[in-house]
Amino acid sequence: MLGKTANGLFWMYRALERAENTARLIETGQRIALTRMGASDEEWRSVLQTAGALDGYIAGHETVTKDAAIDWLLRSRDNPSSVLSCVEQARLNARLVRTALTGEVWEAMNGTYMRVKEVLARKVSERDLPQVLGMIRQRTGLVRGATHGTMLRNDIYDFARIGTFLERADNTARIIDVKYYVLLPSVTAVGTSIDNVQWETILRSVSGQGGYRMEYGASTEPRDIAQFLILNRRMPRSLAFCARKLRDNLGFLGSDYGERAASYAKIDHIDRAYLSFDIDAVFDYGLHEFIQKMLLLLGDLGRQIEVDYRFYE
Amino acid sequence: MNDQVYFDEMLGTEGKVRRPYQSFNTWFEAEEPKHLRAKQREAEDLFRLTGITFNVYGRAEAEERLIPFDIIPRIISGREWQKLSRGIEQRVRAINAFLYDIYHGQEIVKAGRLPEEMIARNDAFLPEMIGMRPPGGVYTHIVGIDLVRTGPDEFYVLEDNARTPSGVSYMLENRETMLQMFPELFLENRVQPVSTYPGDLYNSLAACAPEGLGRKPTVGLLTPGIYNSAYFEHSFLADEMGVELVEGHDLRVEDGRLCMRTTLGYKPIDVLYRRVDDDFLDPLTFNPDSALGVPGVMDVYRAGNLTIANAPGTGIADDKAIYSYMPEIVEFYTGERPLLENVPTWRCSDKESLAYVLDNLKELVVKEVHGSGGYGMLIGPTASKKELAEFRKKLEARPGNYIAQPTLSLSTVPIFTKSGLAPRHVDLRPYVLVSPKGINITPGGLTRVALKKGSLVVNSSQGGGTKDTWVLED
Known part of the structure; x- marks a missing residue:
């Protein structure tokens, strides 16, 4: 190709x-x-x-x-x-x-x-x-x-999927980046009505209200929302889900082409080092810092893919 | 001139349905006009969705336009076609022999059948090609011969397209559209298929690959890019042939071979079907300002490591000034009388001819020697006084830039209009493939039709449309 x-x-x-x-x-x-x-x-x-x-x-x-x-x-x-x-x-x-x-x-x-x-x-x-x-x-x-x-499930399909999931991960990360403060552990035990609006906004932005209820029940907790959007492997717009898809497709390219490219190592690192723990680790790292880091890593991954597969001269 | 009687391919000159159209006519008469009008709209939607569009040069607002499609097919009998294809084959054979000769011994000049200045002072002649034998000995791998008809048995060649003839995707898509909309017509009429063209094109190109490759040749199609007027056709053909569609910036010369940048690094191309002009092939050899070409590709070509289709320098054979010598050219190389007529042509570079042309401007069609696409031409009978006067000045200033031909009584084929069938003038471009294995002519071709009543200009850039072209099995 x-x-x-x-x-x-x-x-x-x-x-x-x-x-x-x-x-x-x-x-x-x-x-x-x-x-x-x-x-x-x-x-x-x-x-x-x-x-x-x-x-x-x-x-x-x-x-x-x-x-x-x-x-x-x-x-x-x-x-x-x-x-x-x-x-x-x-x-x-x-x-x-x-x-x-x-x-x-x-x-x-x-x-x-x-x-x-x-x-x-x-x-x-x-x-x-x-x-x-x-x-x-x-x-x-x-x-x-x-x-x-x-x-066909060949390299053409892989690049289509890589574009899709890189953009989707980026989008989800940006949603969290803008609203991260409403997801921080609250000093009060119960969310205010303003918080409720913000939480609903976040879930709607990823068409995730129904999925959230299935996974976590009817009560909305910021900690669960963060877990849902970042680490949940069943949620098709979560960072962890997108990262897995990116790793899969970069992996398929690697086996198709007979060699794993640098971009594969990068996505593998993102998944292992950032998306394979529980949500407490994310809060310990700092939610804002974590998301900033993700945005940076995703940008870097995109550039590496361009280089690995000779998008430009 | 409105009283003039034209030969209509469906109704002849006396209004009696001609044989090839009889079965079609029976079907047509049983159809509801309302139903057909809906079909006409359906065809347009189909073209738009498929993206069969072209870009008009010099018109920013019309980024992508459809070429109007008319649902009434143009029907040619098998017998008529056989005769035509023999003439086409003879002509294409002669064109290839002519090109070999022009870039080698120039026997035709030595024999006094073609003036030397027709070659030496012609921009389309490429000195870089002198003494070079292209792989397989083929110069014009793909040729489009533009034909017009004036009577039941009278066909003329209007133009030879030996550089990069376009339009073949319309031949194919028009048929697909007709098959989809009127399947019943194809049960009643035995129409020879055209869908073999992409496969034939691939095989023909592959058969012209550099000798001794020892592997399956890699073919690539070179396009000027997405904004070119024929981009749809380029991507369509690449897709149908299963070859890569490349642009200049995908290519470079590595280790003496032309290579394309793939996701796995640079890989060689053996046959380049180029849809760019000579000037834009290699900035090192030709146009140094070109961003489209590949530096050094001509060196690869001259070393015999690449086939370029059509070969550079083939334009010398379809130049309008050379056209007027085609009867001599055919006879010189085939030893036979030409089977297809040439339109009588006055070369305005000749003093007597120029005088005749100026005296009879109102009856003639005047064309630029190097023009194409119906731009910069004068159609005497329909031109205004002002246009005639302007053209007279142009002719006097640069006579060598023009040729003139009589206005032919082009045949008509009906189109489908709001008020039923109406005759419109047509031409025909059959597509010819040349390889060492032989000459292959797809039965059919592109019929272009002037949609405006009385108009003789069929070019899509000037408001012409197209029709599906049927060649029947007799």
Whole structure:
């Protein structure tokens, strides 16, 4: 496979995952705004921050308002992480690697692009927002489903998965990074109602309310949320889960190509040194410091993958 | 000129359905127009979803556009096709022999059949190719011959495309679309398949690999990149052949071989099907400003370690000034009378011809010698007074830059419009593959159709569309 093709696959699936995550963050922000009295524009600031889009937003806007924030996240071409930018980027990369994709994956991707472009051509009204966000999640799910159902399990698939899980891990880490303080062991035994809103926000951002209840029961505990998002191996958006998937796929590449690359050693180290203990170890390390470290390590892993598989000259 | 009677391939000149169209016509008459209109829209959606688009140069707003597709097939009988393909084969054989000669002994010049300045002062002639024998002795691996028809048995070659002919993906996708939309038509008509083309192309390219490789050759398709107008076709063909689609920055020369950057390091390519112009192949040899090419690739080629398809320098054979000598060229190398007619051509570099052309500008089609895609041409009968006057000035300033041809009464084939069938002018580009194993012509080709009533310009860049082209088994 060409290094360029590996690069294109990696970024196609990264962008697709990011589009979906951004849509989910908007959904969460909207939900909180609708159900909690007095939810402030401060909440949208933290959504922007989680999406990695706050600096760009501030450069072009004087204040954080709900409408402007949603528009920036959804359809601004100046925001490289907006849903529209991500879907366009995913589709551009899909065109680049067209020969590596099955017809069904390409058509799902192209159809997603056509639909998203059409729907996001104009500002989305409050009334249409739920449907639009739902459509984006469905469409990105369709591409993933076509990928899962029709692609050979070879190096092409590995790079697609690596892009997906690196982006997902990064996204989950950013969600925790922005809200880490509400997950710290509280001085009071019972969470305040503000804490409850924040906890709900976190779980919704990873579509994890149902899963959390199955694993930990009905009462929401910050310690359990941290465990769920960081170390739970059944939760498909947890850091530990994503790291395992990354290790698996980098491992498959290693056996396919007959040699393990440096990136494999890096993900193996991340998993063993940071994600194989219990949550107390994370709190002992310092939750904020831990997440900062994870973000750093994930960034470094991405760069190593580029080098190992000759993405660029 | 609106009163002129054109030969219609479905209805002839007297409105009687011609034989190849009879079965189709029966089907068509039984169809609901409303149903067909829905099918026409369905076809467009299908093309858009599949991403069969092209980029128009010089139009930023139209990033990707569809070439309009018309659902009425263009039907050619097996007998007509046999005759055509014999003529095409003869012509392609002659073009290859001509290219070998031009870059070796130039016997045709010595024999006085072609003026020397046609070669020496031609930009398409590449001195780098002198004395070089490409692997397998093949220059034009892939050729597209543009044909027009003026009557039941009258075909003319309008243009030879010997560099990097495009459009073959439309031939294939048009058929796929028709098969999907009207399967019943293919039960009633025995249409020769075109889907063998990608496999034939691969085999043909592989058969031209450098000799003595001792392993299965690696083929790569070189594209200028995602913003090229034909990028869809490049990725489509690479996909169908199962070969890598490479750009200049994926390639480099290592240990005397052309190599591509893979996830496992640099790996050699033996056959490069390039869809870039000569100028952009090798910045060391040709255009030093080119970011598209691969420095040193021409050295690999000259050392015999690489096949480039089509070979550099083949443009000399499809130059419009050379075109006017094609009857002589065919006769010189095959010893036979040309089976396919050339359109009579006035070379404006010639004083008498220029005078004739200027006197009859309103009746003629004038083309730039090196132009392509229908740009920079004048169609006398439909041009305005202002356009005629402007072109007259251009002709007088640089006569050698132009040729002129009579306006042919191009045949028509009906298209499907809101008010039913309506005749529109068409041309045909069959695709020809050349290898040491022989010449392979896919039965069919790309039919381009001028969608505007009365228009003779079929180019997609000028609002033309395409049709599925059927060759029947008789």
